[in-house]
Amino acid sequence: MYSIVLALHSWSRWLVIIFGLIAVFRALGGWQGRRPYLGADNGMGAAFVGSMHLQLLLGLILYLGLSPLGLQAMQTMGGAAMKNPVTRFWGVEHITAMIIAVVCAQVGRSLSKKATIPARKHKLAFIWFTIALVLVLLMIPWGIWNPARPLFRL
Numbered sequence: 001m002y003s004i005v006l007a008l009h010s011w012s013r014w015l016v017i018i019f020g021l022i023a024v025f026r027a028l029g030g031w032q033g034r035r036p037y038l039g040a041d042n043g044m045g046a047a048f049v050g051s052m053h054l055q056l057l058l059g060l061i062l063y064l065g066l067s068p069l070g071l072q073a074m075q076t077m078g079g080a081a082m083k084n085p086v087t088r089f090w091g092v093e094h095i096t097a098m099i100i101a102v103v104c105a106q107v108g109r110s111l112s113k114k115a116t117i118p119a120r121k122h123k124l125a126f127i128w129f130t131i132a133l134v135l136v137l138l139m140i141p142w143g144i145w146n147p148a149r150p151l152f153r154l
Contacts, residue, residue: 028126055098
């Protein structure tokens with residue numbers, strides 16, 4: 001079960017990145033171009049937020065039940081976990097930043113839906129979706145400033 005959920009979590013990150021990039025660029029173009037807020041803008045925001053929620057669900061399943069790294073982090077959450085960079089990344093940094101990213105994406109979607117002026121809808125979506133996407137990109141384990149993991153798991 002662990003390997004299946006891990007593979008799904010690994011592959012669905014690409015949906016988050018693709019939908020996030022499209023949502024951010026649509027919002028920027030709509031804001032700067034003063035164009036109407038279209039159904040496609042709303043749909044792409046929904047796809048981005050939905051993919052973020054799926055990632056969070058898969059990540060929490062891994063963290064709280066299946067992943068040996070998550071279980072190890074919970075067992076040594078005191079000083080030992082914080083002194084080990086890999087355990088700290090998986091046990092604290094990755095999950096915290098990703099939860100904040102999901103909250104930012106959801107806030108952006110909610111605020112943009114409530115706004116009445118199209119330029120404001122686009123601006124709010126752009127700001128909040130960009131924050132969420134930057135957090136995601138920073139906390140994906142690329143191996144640059146955090147532990148390396150395969151880009152595609154089978």
